[in-house]
Amino acid sequence: GAVVSQHPSRVICKSGTSVKIECRSLDFQATTMFWYRQFPKQSLMLMATSNEGSKATYEQGVEKDKFLINHASLTLSTLTVTSAHPEDSSFYICSARDLSANVLTFGAGSRLTVL
Amino acid sequence: GIQVEQSPPDLILQEGANSTLRCNFSDSVNNLQWFHQNPWGQLINLFYIPSGTKQNGRLSATTVATERYSLLYISSSQTTDSGVYFCAGNTGGFKTIFGAGTRLFVKA
Numbered sequence: 305g306a307v308v309s310q311h312p313s314r315v316i317c318k319s320g321t322s323v324k325i326e327c328r329s330l331d332f333q334a335t336t337m338f339w340y341r342q343f344p345k346q347s348l349m350l351m352a353t354s355n356e357g358s359k360a361t362y363e364q365g366v367e368k369d370k371f372l373i374n375h376a377s378l379t380l381s382t383l384t385v386t387s388a389h390p391e392d393s394s395f396y397i398c399s400a401r402d403l404s405a406n407v408l409t410f411g412a413g414s415r416l417t418v419l
Numbered sequence: 420g421i422q423v424e425q426s427p428p429d430l431i432l433q434e435g436a437n438s439t440l441r442c443n444f445s446d447s448v449n450n451l452q453w454f455h456q457n458p459w460g461q462l463i464n465l466f467y468i469p470s471g472t473k474q475n476g477r478l479s480a481t482t483v484a485t486e487r488y489s490l491l492y493i494s495s496s497q498t499t500d501s502g503v504y505f506c507a508g509n510t511g512g513f514k515t516i517f518g519a520g521t522r523l524f525v526k527a
Contacts, residue, residue: 350515350516409464413461
């Protein structure tokens with residue numbers, strides 16, 4: 305079945321630094337990937353839709369300059385949290401849809417802690 | 420946008436018990452899926468079920484698209500079934516919206 309690889313799984317950084325999270329579709333091509341954020345004991349909140357070769361589409365209230373998304377190839381999307389602050393600490397999860405099966409598949413998630 | 424309502428929000432079961440989780444949508448949805456999020460945060464696809472009924476071992480799901488709801492059945496629950504169950508769908512666009520989840524704890 306479709307596999308989405310996401311790393312790092314855990315990252316701790318200092319305030320003011322930037323952190324990059326990678327999301328790869330391993331056995332299928334994904335023109336579109338999705339980035340979600342999840343706070344403890346809450347549901348997944350869609351942050352943005354990553355489009356291969358074009359700009360990402362951000363959800364209302366998500367700062368595009370804070371959360372930079374790049375989708376440079378059909379198998380890779382990256383999320384960069386810029387100038388991170390403690391309130392950016394969260395669980396970030398990427399996903400992609402394997403169109404052959406029409407199933408949305410998720411990466412294992414990245415837990416970001418900003419000190 | 421569509422609203423996704425899941426019930427119950429929390430559920431505690433004795434091992435071996437059966438349960439039914441429900442998902443209601445405010446509008447017609449495409450690509451309805453049920454997911455299980457394990458304690459490590461990994462989301463596992465359980466069913467892709469835009470309509471009809473599917474079964475996989477002790478789990479089964481039914482979606483009645485015309486009435487905008489889906490049900491997930493767990494039979495003979497085990498402690499490893501604990502976690503959060505989400506339903507999710509979209510309305511024709513690419514964005515998939517999640518319900519708030521049902522948090523299940525199965526006691527040994």
